[in-house]
Amino acid sequence: MPGQDIQLAISSSPHLRSQETVPSAMKDVLIALLPVTLVSIYMYRFYAVFLIAVCMISAVLFELLFRKVMKKQATLYDCSALVTGLLLALCLRPGTSWWTAVLAAFFAVGIAKELMGGLGWNRFNPALFGLVAVTLLAPLYVGANPSFAPLRQYFGPLDVITQATPLALIKQGAFEQLSLSQMLIASPGGALGETSALALIIGGAYLLYKKQIRWHIPVSMIGTILVIATFWGNPLANIAAGIPLYHIFAGGVLLGAFFMATDWVTSPVTTKGQVIFGIAIGVLVMLFRKALGPTEGVAFSILIMNAFVPMIDRLTRRPKFGELPVKKEAVVPTKPSVSKST
Amino acid sequence: MSVKTFERGVFLPHYKEFSEGEPISTIALPQEVIIPLQQHIGAPGQALVSVGDKVKAGQKIGESSAFVSAPVHASLDGTVTAIEPRPSFTGDKVESVVIAVDMEQKEPQWPERDHTALSKDEIKAAIKEAGIVGMGGAAFPTHVKLSPPRPIDTIIINACECEPFLTCDHRMMLERTSDLVEGAKLIAKVVDAPNVIFGVEINKPDAIEALQNKIAGENGLSVVSLEVKYPQGSEKQLIKATLNREVPPGKLPLEVGVVVQNVATAIAVYEACHLSKPLIERVLTLTGDAAANPGNLKVKLGTPISHVIKERGGVKGAPPDAKDELQMPPHLVGKVIMGGPMTGWAQSHLNVPVIKGTSGILLFSPAMVVESEHTDCVRCAKCVDHCPMFLYPNYIGLYAEMGNFDEAAEWGAMDCFECGICVYVCPANRPIVQFVRQTKKEIAAAKAAK
Ligand code: SF4
Numbered sequence: 077m078p079g080q081d082i083q084l085a086i087s088s089s090p091h092l093r094s095q096e097t098v099p100s101a102m103k104d105v106l107i108a109l110l111p112v113t114l115v116s117i118y119m120y121r122f123y124a125v126f127l128i129a130v131c132m133i134s135a136v137l138f139e140l141l142f143r144k145v146m147k148k149q150a151t152l153y154d155c156s157a158l159v160t161g162l163l164l165a166l167c168l169r170p171g172t173s174w175w176t177a178v179l180a181a182f183f184a185v186g187i188a189k190e191l192m193g194g195l196g197w198n199r200f201n202p203a204l205f206g207l208v209a210v211t212l213l214a215p216l217y218v219g220a221n222p223s224f225a226p227l228r229q230y231f232g233p234l235d236v237i238t239q240a241t242p243l244a245l246i247k248q249g250a251f252e253q254l255s256l257s258q259m260l261i262a263s264p265g266g267a268l269g270e271t272s273a274l275a276l277i278i279g280g281a282y283l284l285y286k287k288q289i290r291w292h293i294p295v296s297m298i299g300t301i302l303v304i305a306t307f308w309g310n311p312l313a314n315i316a317a318g319i320p321l322y323h324i325f326a327g328g329v330l331l332g333a334f335f336m337a338t339d340w341v342t343s344p345v346t347t348k349g350q351v352i353f354g355i356a357i358g359v360l361v362m363l364f365r366k367a368l369g370p371t372e373g374v375a376f377s378i379l380i381m382n383a384f385v386p387m388i389d390r391l392t393r394r395p396k397f398g399e400l401p402v403k404k405e406a407v408v409p410t411k412p413s414v415s416k417s418t
Numbered sequence: 419m420s421v422k423t424f425e426r427g428v429f430l431p432h433y434k435e436f437s438e439g440e441p442i443s444t445i446a447l448p449q450e451v452i453i454p455l456q457q458h459i460g461a462p463g464q465a466l467v468s469v470g471d472k473v474k475a476g477q478k479i480g481e482s483s484a485f486v487s488a489p490v491h492a493s494l495d496g497t498v499t500a501i502e503p504r505p506s507f508t509g510d511k512v513e514s515v516v517i518a519v520d521m522e523q524k525e526p527q528w529p530e531r532d533h534t535a536l537s538k539d540e541i542k543a544a545i546k547e548a549g550i551v552g553m554g555g556a557a558f559p560t561h562v563k564l565s566p567p568r569p570i571d572t573i574i575i576n577a578c579e580c581e582p583f584l585t586c587d588h589r590m591m592l593e594r595t596s597d598l599v600e601g602a603k604l605i606a607k608v609v610d611a612p613n614v615i616f617g618v619e620i621n622k623p624d625a626i627e628a629l630q631n632k633i634a635g636e637n638g639l640s641v642v643s644l645e646v647k648y649p650q651g652s653e654k655q656l657i658k659a660t661l662n663r664e665v666p667p668g669k670l671p672l673e674v675g676v677v678v679q680n681v682a683t684a685i686a687v688y689e690a691c692h693l694s695k696p697l698i699e700r701v702l703t704l705t706g707d708a709a710a711n712p713g714n715l716k717v718k719l720g721t722p723i724s725h726v727i728k729e730r731g732g733v734k735g736a737p738p739d740a741k742d743e744l745q746m747p748p749h750l751v752g753k754v755i756m757g758g759p760m761t762g763w764a765q766s767h768l769n770v771p772v773i774k775g776t777s778g779i780l781l782f783s784p785a786m787v788v789e790s791e792h793t794d795c796v797r798c799a800k801c802v803d804h805c806p807m808f809l810y811p812n813y814i815g816l817y818a819e820m821g822n823f824d825e826a827a828e829w830g831a832m833d834c835f836e837c838g839i840c841v842y843v844c845p846a847n848r849p850i851v852q853f854v855r856q857t858k859k860e861i862a863a864a865k866a867a868k
Pocket residue numbers: 804805806807808809810811833834835836837838839840841850851854
């Protein structure tokens with residue numbers, strides 16, 4: 077009988093798929109991070125290469141280790157550990173000890189991601205979680221053990237890393253030391269990922285173009301910071317001094333807006349929710365900056381809002397198709413039904 | 419020319435180039451036809467014949483007294499050899515009349531009549547007698563759809579053919595333009611609808627032109643050009659695009675004064691009224707990257723799909739052998755689908771018959787067969803961005819996977835019409851449509867238990 081002895085795939089509809097996969101998306105993020113990575117390597121040389129290598133390798137190893145211990149299938153192919161490792165490195169200052177970097181990767185991939193259930197289940201952005209964990213723990217171990225001493229011992233001195241961060245300069249009102257155009261194109265100071273605003277903007281534009289992120293979070297977050305920075309104090313004087321732009325270019329705002337706050341897993345899926353999320357992060361960032369010193373304000377702000385994501389999703393659910401009244405009905409495209417000819 | 423559309427949805431590759439230039443043709447008759455007694459949504463029919471009976475093409479062989487049902491007819495002259503459950507395209511077995519087809523077929527004669535003279539009730543009776551159901555796939559009995567409990571002002575003819583690969587509606591619009599327009603007018607007459615709109619996607623400019631020429635100077639008829647976007651041919655999206663009316667969740671188009679009918683259905687209505695011809699054959703598209711000879715074919719209902727495939731040269735690179743047996747080498751063909759690629763059904767064996775709702779038979783090479791493994795949702799929101807019903811497919815999938823079906827329904831599972839977009843765009847390849855089906859089943863079972 078025809079049709080017997082055949083091997084055909086049986087699966088539920090639909091039978092077509094887009095080209096989009098998790099690894100392809102992660103690769104897009106890696107590509108988008110390339111410009112700023114190159115600038116940081118140009119600025120910090122070995123310090124940058126070393127930190128990036130330590131973070132990416134340990135992120136991968138911790139993912140392997142945790143999944144092995146938890147007896148889960150390896151998921152390295154999804155490339156998310158590489159992205160987390162690179163993002164983490166970009167959040168660290170050159171000269172950070174290798175121990176600190178490994179510890180941060182442990183918190184990022186091991187605790188924040190794998191212990192929470194793996195990619196998709198993590199509530200907090202892994203890289204930022206790792207960064208904040210080592211920032212908070214630093215007082216406990218620095219100085220306790222000579223092996224935690226900064227890298228300078230191994231790589232020799234590097235002037236730029238002792239330079240004050242742009243954010244500290246703003247705090248001191250010492251703008252003249254760093255022009256806006258320097259900050260935009262490339263300038264040392266701060267973390268690896270804070271070396272060039274332009275490189276970050278190019279990366280963000282690439283992600284937007286590839287539709288890996290939507291504009292809502294970056295625009296609402298950056299816009300909020302711009303508005304608050306303008307109107308906190310004398311708006312005209314602020315604008316004349318370029319203060320709003322300093323706030324955007326400094327202290328990881330762009331890295332946060334394009335690469336951290338937009339993290340798929342830890343941001344809202346609703347459009348309204350994404351706008352609220354971005355505005356709230358912007359407000360928190362400015363509060364941190366005005367109230368505290370030049371700390372990891374962006375990282376804390378994003379992590380705090382990460383915690384509210386499920387609630388934001390639930391509260392900003394859009395109505396289904398047909399649940400709202402339609403504003404204007406189209407005119408039925410016909411000729412008058414009274415016939416002229418008979 | 420203004421082009422209209424609905425919100426969200428997705429642009430799909432068309433894959434129509436395989437068959438869109440192929441005029442409708444016929445194939446050699448099969449030796450056996452299998453006529454399922456239920457080919458529609460509603461009550462199953464009872465067989466009106468017994469094993470051993472001689473039947474004539476067009477003879478009614480199954481019927482139900484329920485209102486929501488449609489009769490079925492013998493598609494060829496022959497002898498009933500069995501009345502038994504046979505596999506249908508969904509994989510379930512359906513009570514079917516099996517007919518051994520006579521070698522010699524008498525060309526059936528359909529008496530012509532003036533269809534414009536028929537009254538509303540006569541048209542509706544003719545539609546019911548002919549066993550017409552929605553031929554786009556949903557297979558809802560047409561005479562039921564044309565008995566709305568409220569006034570209808572517009573008939574929309576769904577001429578989008580928004581599923582990739584399929585081209586049979588396109589060909590019919592070109593080759594049977596006048597029958598289509600007459601059928602649409604008959605449908606409008608039944609429900610007293612003053613307006614008829616043909617909604618056509620702009621990737622069929624020749625069809626738009628043909629229709630425009632045909633209806634020129636007629637009152638109440640118009641052609642609306644629509645963007646090529648999936649699912650443009652879904653009723654609710656089509657109504658939104660053409661009239662900017664939204665059918666509320668859980669309601670039917672008649673709620674907003676509209677009835678939607680597809681191209682093939684309208685032509686069947688014309689044939690039922692003009693020729694008293696029952697629905698015993700349909701045009702379908704045989705295509706796919708593994709099809710040797712893609713085309714648009716007029717096929718007798720009940721023809722096994724293996725016969726259709728074989729008659730069109732079988733699988734590309736593997737023609738039927740010397741004994742005329744169909745060859746299906748696994749390295750050349752990986753999947754056979756009945757219907758369109760977004761909503762159709764993958765077939766496990768090929769003795770399944772063509773029925774009233776079969777719009778296509780697709781042969782996919784192994785390279786076209788999609789990965790079945792999925793990972794956890796990474797919350798990319800792509801499904802949320804594209805869902806044409808504005809649901810949250812990510813949460814539906816998440817909760818259904820956990821077994822929390824109430825929560826899955828809360829995020830919209832019951833309003834999902836299984837268009838498949840969320841699965842198409844999902845980078846984690848999550849089988850959300852399956853989760854939706856499971857949720858619907860569980861919720862229905864929970865309701866029944868109460
Ligand atoms: S949830 Fe349903 S309606 Fe929405 S995209 Fe998925 S299949 Fe289509």
